[in-house]
Amino acid sequence: MNNQSLWSDAYRRLINNKAAVISACILAILILAAIFAPFLASHSYAYQNLELGATPPSSEYFLGTDTLGRDLLSRILYGARVSLLVGFVATAVALVIGVTWGIVAGYFGGRVDSVMMRIVDILYGLPFIIFIILLMVIFGRNIWLLFMAIGAVEWLTMARIVRGQVINIKNQEYVMAAQAMGVPNIRLFRKHIFPNILGPIAVYATLTIPQVMLLEAFLSFLGLGVQPPMSSWGTLIRYGVESMEEFSWLLIYPALTFTITLFALNFFGDGLRDALDPKTSED
């Protein structure tokens, strides 16, 4: 009962937040467009029409074609699949590692906690971007490796947040009371601790997705991410930059799509935080 009112409260607050609702709509449209890309794209994303070359937006090709005569709209739609997939899968990887790490550290406390958090501190200080590049170089430019590598980097903050929350809740009087009454650990955890850390996890996961997408785009921009003929938004931006002087639309449309998506994700995440955790939303 209590839980439900918390979530319905949060839902009400979220619905009243215009920026968050608009962002959610944009994201929903994008996700649907990515899923139904084969039906929406009027041209193949890989078909090269070299005679056509780069053409500006027209009624035949809504967003124009690239230097190899490929339909830009189709490439953006298929790129959305890769970019969003990276965003969700890598965030899921980060979520699993980070939440488990944080719960174990926070729940057991003491020496376990200090060792685990020291490790997080140390990892936090390392230039991970370099290690991701290193992994991509050594093991080849494999998209699943990319997911794993990015996910393995982004879990650190999640672990810290979850740990803090677990410790906070564990020290509340009602949890101590439950413990004193002899409620078994598992039940204590499931009933009292887990529901209370769901909020921050949801918020932080939403805010991790744009970070991950940025990282993927960064790697693709350097030429170390997704390989052609597959396209992610990062690769599209890379090619757009190469030819921006003559064919500016090749940069502008992928860049716009990418920026709008990041905006929507950030605003939605902020809205979610305001809704779930009104206290910390001050800054």
Add this chain to the structure above:
Amino acid sequence: MLVIFFRRLLIAIPVILIVTSITFFLIRMAPGGPFDAEKTLPDQVIKNLNEVYNLDAPVLVQYKDYMFNLLQGDFGPSFRYPGRSVTEMIFTGFPVTLELAFYAIIVAIIIGISAGVLAAVKRNTLFDYIPMTVAMIGICMPTFLLGPLLVLYFGIYLEALPVSGWDSLPGDKILPSVTLGAAYAAYIARLSRGGMLETLNQDYIRTARAKGLSEFRVVFGHAMRGGLIPVISFLGPAAAGLIGGSFVVETIFQIPGLGRFYVEAAFNRDYTMILGTTIFFSVLIIIFNLLSDLALLLANPQSRGNNQ
């Protein structure tokens, strides 16, 4: 306080050792040798090459030799550029990257702190909303997009600034520095606004106001010291981000810095170069984090007591 610092320092040493070792063995795990890229070389040539680069020794011996040379600042020869040592390449590239990063941080601190403090002091007015919206855009806009867009506008459309190079044309340092600094300016603006808002609500600020200090002295003399602590703690991790950013900026603007060397080495599979730069960057980051910890201890007396 110094004790805390030395404890951090003591932890840093094994961390550097571990990072170095992991990188070394990762590189050795890479499939294929460094010389079987383009065309197959005669066996004798490969044998000689392996001998020159000490690749025929057992891995552990190679490891021992590498670590021993590393202690003397010798990162070994480059695989791709015969006759050039990795140390030499690091020391030609690094000053350029350092200079770029320095300008970027200066840009970020000046713009970020003034925007953040202004927004906090003029809370809920246009002076708050406009800088904070711009900051949000700055955070969402990745470096690899901002750079080309600035080039397109200032370099190609206005023809006001050079679009590439470093130290060759007047003003060619402006666009790279701004590009690299922009995202940090945005973060710093948000952090300093948050920190200032919190500090401005404290009792000692009320006391300062009550004893009749001017608003200027209240903000700059009293509130800023506490309000900017989040910014200081951000600068350490920011250094790590700057390195990633410098890869992009140096690639876009064709700057001969260490970041571009690294990306090139990654493409060319120049393993010794990758190994050397990775170690170099890691040590750098660890030192930066130590320095920002130290700065934090100096700025915030509270963290001296309870921070183990």
